[in-house]
Amino acid sequence: MTALTNTPTWQKLASLAEDVKQQHMRDWFASDSSRAKKYQQTACGIELDFSKNLITDDVMKALFSLAGESQVTQKRDAMFKGDIINHTEQRAVLHTALRNFSGQPVYVDGQDVMPEVLACQEKIKDFVASIHSGERKGYTGKALTQIVSIGIGGSFLGPKIMSEALKPYWFDGVTVHFVANVDACHIQDVLADLDHEETLVVMSSKSFTTQETLQNTLTAKDWFLQAGGTQQDIAKHFIAVSSNIKAATDFGMAEDNIFPMWDWVGGRYSLWSAIGLPIALTMGYDNYRQLLEGAYAMDEHFKTAPPEQNLPMLSALLGVWYINFFGAQSHVLLPYYHYLRGFPAYVQQLDMESNGKNISGDTTQVDYATGPIIWGSEGTNGQHSFHQLIHQGTLLIPADFMLPLNVPNQDNTHHAMLASNCFGQTQALMQGKTFDECYADLEGKGLDEAERVKLATHKTMPGNKPSNTLLFEQMDPKTLGSLVAMYEHKVFVQGAIWGVNSFDQWGVELGKELGNQVLDKIVNTDTALSFDSSTNALIARFRQANA
Numbered sequence: 446m447t448a449l450t451n452t453p454t455w456q457k458l459a460s461l462a463e464d465v466k467q468q469h470m471r472d473w474f475a476s477d478s479s480r481a482k483k484y485q486q487t488a489c490g491i492e493l494d495f496s497k498n499l500i501t502d503d504v505m506k507a508l509f510s511l512a513g514e515s516q517v518t519q520k521r522d523a524m525f526k527g528d529i530i531n532h533t534e535q536r537a538v539l540h541t542a543l544r545n546f547s548g549q550p551v552y553v554d555g556q557d558v559m560p561e562v563l564a565c566q567e568k569i570k571d572f573v574a575s576i577h578s579g580e581r582k583g584y585t586g587k588a589l590t591q592i593v594s595i596g597i598g599g600s601f602l603g604p605k606i607m608s609e610a611l612k613p614y615w616f617d618g619v620t621v622h623f624v625a626n627v628d629a630c631h632i633q634d635v636l637a638d639l640d641h642e643e644t645l646v647v648m649s650s651k652s653f654t655t656q657e658t659l660q661n662t663l664t665a666k667d668w669f670l671q672a673g674g675t676q677q678d679i680a681k682h683f684i685a686v687s688s689n690i691k692a693a694t695d696f697g698m699a700e701d702n703i704f705p706m707w708d709w710v711g712g713r714y715s716l717w718s719a720i721g722l723p724i725a726l727t728m729g730y731d732n733y734r735q736l737l738e739g740a741y742a743m744d745e746h747f748k749t750a751p752p753e754q755n756l757p758m759l760s761a762l763l764g765v766w767y768i769n770f771f772g773a774q775s776h777v778l779l780p781y782y783h784y785l786r787g788f789p790a791y792v793q794q795l796d797m798e799s800n801g802k803n804i805s806g807d808t809t810q811v812d813y814a815t816g817p818i819i820w821g822s823e824g825t826n827g828q829h830s831f832h833q834l835i836h837q838g839t840l841l842i843p844a845d846f847m848l849p850l851n852v853p854n855q856d857n858t859h860h861a862m863l864a865s866n867c868f869g870q871t872q873a874l875m876q877g878k879t880f881d882e883c884y885a886d887l888e889g890k891g892l893d894e895a896e897r898v899k900l901a902t903h904k905t906m907p908g909n910k911p912s913n914t915l916l917f918e919q920m921d922p923k924t925l926g927s928l929v930a931m932y933e934h935k936v937f938v939q940g941a942i943w944g945v946n947s948f949d950q951w952g953v954e955l956g957k958e959l960g961n962q963v964l965d966k967i968v969n970t971d972t973a974l975s976f977d978s979s980t981n982a983l984i985a986r987f988r989q990a991n992a
């Protein structure tokens with residue numbers, strides 16, 4: 446056993462889990478009318494009801510002990526302070542510096558990074574104003590109203606999903622299109638409808654080496670040149686966000702058109718940097734700034750609130766409870782808000798790329814589960830498809846339900862239905878429906894005894910399925926910023942407990958490396974194939990089909 450699973454606290458949690466499995470939440474609610482009040486916390490515009498979880502006071506106490514023994518707060522402070530906590534890449538992890546409005550310095554290698562961060566924010570602000578006012582024009586003098594944002598992974602998901610989530614705040618006058626996939630269908634579809642004279646391409650790549658983004662930008666450049674632009678007009682229509690200024694200038698980007706970022710910002714934590722420029726272009730700098738302010742508010746909450754009131758801490762510990770002591774392998778996110786429909790995909794990268802790891806500390810192979818599968822989609826749609834498995838399947842799938850209490854241009858009839866479905870689902874998951882209830886319902890339905898028993902058996906819902914409900918006054922930029930930061934810190938706390946490095950991604954790197962080797966064989970059709978027989982056969986088949 447590794448140190449973690451050997452601790453008395455871990456053993457205690459394991460034994461508490463065995464007890465809890467014999468009990469039912471339905472009975473807890475019936476016997477304690479204050480349960481909802483007891484297990485809820487509010488911070489930064491987020492009201493977290495976690496009463497529909499398989500928890501007791503003893504469980505929570507043991508989970509807080511686990512966090513304490515795992516030195517979560519010390520690790521948190523090390524992150525905020527700029528220590529090199531990404532120890533396999535020798536990097537600080539400072540996305541929090543990008544939304545640090547405390548006026549205090551943040552040091553990396555003895556140097557305060559805040560002046561550069563603030564200068565970049567000013568650059569974003571000025572740039573957005575120049576586009577929105579029409580002052581910055583294309584090479585033929587037309588306003589730049591069509592923005593094509595090219596990037597992938599963290600250089601795509603954050604900008605796209607946050608922009609989508611804040612549709613009611615969009616600036617009227619520019620349209621932002623996002624392209625990620627190297628599949629040409631994507632960029633071709635986007636460019637097909639655009640006038641190159643009105644188009645601004647924002648190429649976002651921290652490394653400036655990502656195949657998909659480089660290729661899509663080259664395709665956009667060809668399209669621009671073929672449509673009538675010249676090489677020297679490129680500067681007016683192409684800008685980049687990157688920490689690799691040299692590669693960006695080598696590519697042909699004018700230095701003035703490059704927005705900086707830094708190696709202490711991880712890709713999946715980068716929307717707070719200039720990678721978020723498309724968000725600011727979509728809704729104006731002030732709204733973008735509110736997003737950052739919301740994240741800052743959550744940072745302060747995470748740093749100062751005691752564990753029992755700390756939203757990232759609570760949600761992380763509940764996750765650990767199910768993953769490590771109930772064998773839960775996935776966690777579902779269910780936003781009951783159409784504009785937040787992309788949020789599960791955002792958290793998917795954030796969580797799975799961060800905690801999809803099996804080495805703890807320097808070299809220890811873990812003997813416990815780490816990051817779960819994150820999935821989900823908007824409610825109510827999922828109720829008519831995959832919720833069935835959550836209700837009656839054999840897997841335990843903890844859920845986060847999310848609902849803004851007010852929505853812009855509210856249609857009360859729709860919104861009441863949305864809310865009732867959201868709450869109704871959490872209720873059904875928690876209480877289930879007993880055999881006796883189902884059997885009673887079938888009285889007088891003309892069934893013989895065997896049929897009645899059979900049907901009641903199939904209709905029985907075990908219940909006892911855990912969920913959190915997150916309510917927001919409204920999904921405005923500030924609340925969204927807080928929500929994203931809450932999940933970032935949740936992932937941080939879980940990584941700290943498991944002892945994994947939540948900030949590297951070697952699996953992804955290997956995929957990129959092998960992809961390039963295979964591409965070489967696909968393109969150079971006369972070279973011998975030297976991979977395993979399956980990969981060789983696939984490449985050979987592709988060569989044959991494209992000969």
Ligand SMILES: O=P(O)(O)OC[C@H]1O[C@H](O)[C@H](O)[C@@H](O)[C@@H]1O
Binds near residue numbers: 597653658950954
């Ligand atoms: O911004 P880039 O350097 O182009 O990287 C884009 C993406 O590349 C990889 O897939 C990483 O795992 C992601 O975290 C990153 O966001």
